[in-house]
Amino acid sequence: MAVPKxxxxxxRQGNRRSHHHAKPPQVQYCPQCNEPVLPHRVCPSCGYxxxxxxxxxxxxxx
Ligand SMILES: [Zn+2]
Numbered sequence: 076m077a078v079p080k081x082x083x084x085x086x087r088q089g090n091r092r093s094h095h096h097a098k099p100p101q102v103q104y105c106p107q108c109n110e111p112v113l114p115h116r117v118c119p120s121c122g123y124x125x126x127x128x129x130x131x132x133x134x135x136x137x
Contacts, residue, residue, distance in 0.1 A: 107123040122130040
């Protein structure tokens with residue numbers, strides 16, 4: 076099995092981990108009801124996608 080010849084320096088370890096942060100979620104706003112929605116997904120509050128009701132909305136309080 077291959078074994079590292081040199082110990083990874085703290086600087087190199089930090090450089091490697093500099094990409095480990097999580098990206099904030101991409102948020103857009105529904106043109107139908109102006110609620111925040113994730114892109115390429117049906118709006119969770121009004122069920123619209125691509126300008127039509129793609130999914131019927133459930134009644135609140137179930
Ligand atoms: Zn909507």
